[in-house]
Amino acid sequence: MNKKNVTKEKKTRNVIIIKTNRKKRNPTRTYETVSSNHYEMTVAGEAMHVTIERRKGIVNSSLRLSTKGLLVRVPLDLTEKEVQDLFKNYKDWIQSKWQDLLEKKKRQKNNKGMIYYRGKPYQIKVLIEDTIEDKKERIHIDEEAQQLHLQLQSTEKSQWREILKEELRKKGKEAILQRIPELNKGYDYDYNKVTIKDQKTRWGSCSGRKNLNFSWRLILMPPTVMDYVIVHELCHLGEMNHSPMFWYRVSVMMPQYERYRQILREEGTYMARIIDEVELLE
Structure with missing residues (x-):
């Protein structure tokens, strides 16, 4: 040209x-x-x-x-x-x-039986138990074997995906609600309601009424990426736009935010959606 x-x-x-x-x-x-x-x-x-x-x-x-x-x-x-x-x-x-x-x-082709959790790949391994207490954690991570253990009763095996997603949703909600006040210490913004949703592409949002919304699927991504999304939405409490001042507010807390933003753009959707398609290894 x-x-x-x-x-x-x-x-x-x-x-x-x-x-x-x-x-x-x-x-x-x-x-x-x-x-x-x-x-x-x-x-x-x-x-x-x-x-x-x-x-x-x-x-x-x-x-x-x-x-x-x-x-x-x-x-x-x-x-x-x-x-x-x-x-x-x-x-x-x-x-x-x-x-x-x-x-x-x-x-993507070689990911059979694998999902991401906190940004790391784990093979899903189902463990069958006779009974499971209501408050018992069903997910356990075996770092050495790179496995995510999901505990089920024999009658629940056909529902393994729904149960796994529900357990991950709980962990996502817990992690997000914990990190919001921790990250907000650097800003001290006022916000109202926090809602955790099941969204596959819209990771977070901030309304004009100062309500914050996040996808529980952020738990599948690296902790730094989750933090970036939280910081991003917190900064909208100060700037309801994407002006230079908005990005300056983001950089105050996360000088390397562009790196995490890029990971979210390139890998976020894949990490978030793989749980809907993955199959158990025999």
């Missing part, structure tokens, strides 16, 4: 948007895919499906990577040379991100 036409680029996870100096001729912003080309290329030793879409109404190009392949969207008037320059200029980024996605896909 002709570099004099490029003003800047925006990167978000597995997406790059290349902004240019082209001016929008049509103020109504009508977007339409005029043509699509499909082919495969080998990246990091694995075939990657590539789709190039020429779109009417856009002025910026974008590269979007997923486990399905690479989607390239370009303005209709972009020359073939400029398209090839995109691949040349972002070759290292494409290779690095594709390698990361392949490794993540491999982890």
